[in-house]
Amino acid sequence: MTSLHDLSHRHDDQPELLETDHIPPGTPILELVGLQKKYGAVEALKPATVTFLAGEIHAIVGENGAGKSTLIKLLTGVIPRTSGEIRWCGKPVALATPNEAIQRGINAVHQEVVLCSHLSVAANMFLGDEMSSGGIMRKRAMTTAAQNVLDDLGFNLPAGEILGNLTIGQQQLVATARAAMRGIRFLIFDEPTAYLTRQESAQLFRLIRRLQSEGVTIVYISHRMEEVFELADRVSVLRDGTHVGTRLIGETNDAELISLMINRSIEQIYHKEKLPIGATILEAKGLSGPGFSDVSLSVRSGEIVGLYGLIGAGRSEFALGLYGRHKLTAGEVFWDGKKVVIDTERKAMDLGIALAPESRRDQGLCLNLPIGLNINLPVFGRLSRGLTISPKLEAGNADKQINDLKIKTPTRAVLASAMSGGNQQKIVIGKWLSHGARLFIFDEPTVGVDVGTKAEIYRLFAELLKQGAGIILISSYLPEVYELADRLHVFRQGRLVASHDYRGASHEDVLTEAIGV
Structure with a gap:
């Protein structure tokens, strides 16, 4: 060699x-x-x-x-x-x-x-x-x-x-x-x-x-x-x-x-609370699109639905189809029990679906804009008085998310590009918290972030669930979805190949299903 x-x-x-x-x-x-x-x-x-x-x-x-x-x-x-x-x-x-x-x-x-x-x-x-x-x-x-x-x-x-x-x-x-x-x-x-x-x-x-x-x-x-x-x-x-x-x-x-x-123990990292599961928010029946085929699943209020699989297995492709970024070729989507057509991202946002994408730098943020502007992007309509944006409302909303999410910055005017990976992820989450979505899709939310920030993100999940939201959690890190998901779906080669209730299968079983051996 x-x-x-x-x-x-x-x-x-x-x-x-x-x-x-x-x-x-x-x-x-x-x-x-x-x-x-x-x-x-x-x-x-x-x-x-x-x-x-x-x-x-x-x-x-x-x-x-x-x-x-x-x-x-x-x-x-x-x-x-x-x-x-x-x-x-x-x-x-x-x-x-x-x-x-x-x-x-x-x-x-x-x-x-x-x-x-x-x-x-x-x-x-x-x-x-x-x-x-x-x-x-x-x-x-x-x-x-x-x-x-x-x-x-x-x-x-x-x-x-x-x-x-x-x-x-x-x-x-x-x-x-x-x-x-x-x-x-x-x-x-x-x-x-x-x-x-x-x-x-x-x-x-x-x-x-x-x-x-x-x-x-x-x-x-x-x-x-x-x-x-x-x-x-x-x-x-x-x-x-x-x-x-x-x-x-x-x-x-x-x-x-x-x-x-x-300065925290390892037991404090994963934050899984027992919360009541409510009514079904979204149901997908036989969805197909670019990179995935015949996927059926549902998400209920107060529930984390985990999607696990190797990169390219179809998890992210399914999420993008559900969000209207990629065109669906088959299947039906029901929102609060009513059939809906989500063929654009705007329709998904109007329903109350939020996507925190895998590549936060390329798809989730405007890096050359300040933190505050990124956080407020989806909600400037609410921050306006007629045709004029209210500086007071704009500052108040941005500062609330910065404080609630513990984004480490001296001011909301700092550019998003200057922030660490973990803080950039918090900005993406803060943007959708401002929007007030009911279904949050988190695609690899803790990639490149430290254990302390992971703990904060997991606690944020719990707060969203308490408010009645549902979460789709996509992760290549098995311990994450295994410990957090109330319902875990395994993807392989564009298809949903197995589903488990919380801790209903071993790590080895889930990994075997994902690999296909």
Whole structure:
């Protein structure tokens, strides 16, 4: 098998990785000494001292807003530090620009893929480092080289395909392959499995272990504790911008890490109250559409209906059809017992259906608009006096949702793009709470959010149910739907293949039904 270092592609006029940076495994490769980042009076990262060892897998956990994103940006040269020192292989370094970080072999694979969706996989992998001859780009050579890399990594992906045609999980693997090609000694993964299937996650874990065996240091940031304990050698915890401790993975457990992260016990995370189930709000009979076929289910007041399955199983496609975004080809929908036609999103919204989509950045938010404006978008008609929007009502509604949902922001005027993933999810939820919907569809609501924010979202579910709403909860994370859903439906290959009452089947049974073995 080819070494990952042999896969790196650099032109002769590009700087090579600094050979003087080679150090023995197990010795400090990167040290943070009192590293601090301030934005005005706000400390995004308080003075932190952390050591990373060559060849280790070092996990970092913490709530959204704990400082993880700031740390990534400091280590990859995206933002300058306010104070403190960074030592690379025992020597102080600036890491003032992304190019300096890349030259030393420091790369990151981000949770939100930041590649060009209109270009091919190969073009994205060679972006900024294209092969050319006589001023003409060698597209065929790049496609062949990229395919060799993808095949060697074990990623079953076509190098010639347009990136935007791939799933979000597949795009994440492309970003990983791109990092491997650039030459790496220190690789940061930020929530890498958030959108991956089990098979894709397994491919990624094999790659991570392979990189480690070749001496690469891995920093693994994840909210999924089972992954941390499966992969990591050591784990560091951040809380409120402070490094609160580092543990050997064999000398800690879930309960201790969660306590360090949020000062709450693990028993407090999943919040399932026994609530009375009311009348049927929505009933779907034999619905078919793009990506799903012959699906029948109902949602009652005070009930969470869980939809589980592997990515691409038809869960999200069903939800989009129910919401009017995709055209139904067969079946009937009943709302409060009356047959309705939902062929547009506006009709769904007018009935009282709200959708918090899987990709909150692309589909759920206007990132270039302030938080308050995002929250108020569905309800400006209620906030108006004639043709004029009431500033008092507008501010009051936005501030209520910000306070109720504990969105961490100094003001409603902050752009949504500046918020962490967890806070962005809260903004999406706040928008629909303002609308006053009766049926909430949450598609992967806790992807990329920490355990503290998960607990807050689950408590929010309980409040919605108490108010008489119903919830459709779509999740690829089995413990989530298993612990929360009053009725759990399993999807496979576009069909609903099994249904269970609360805890009516084992984890193993549900997973077997989803996989189809």
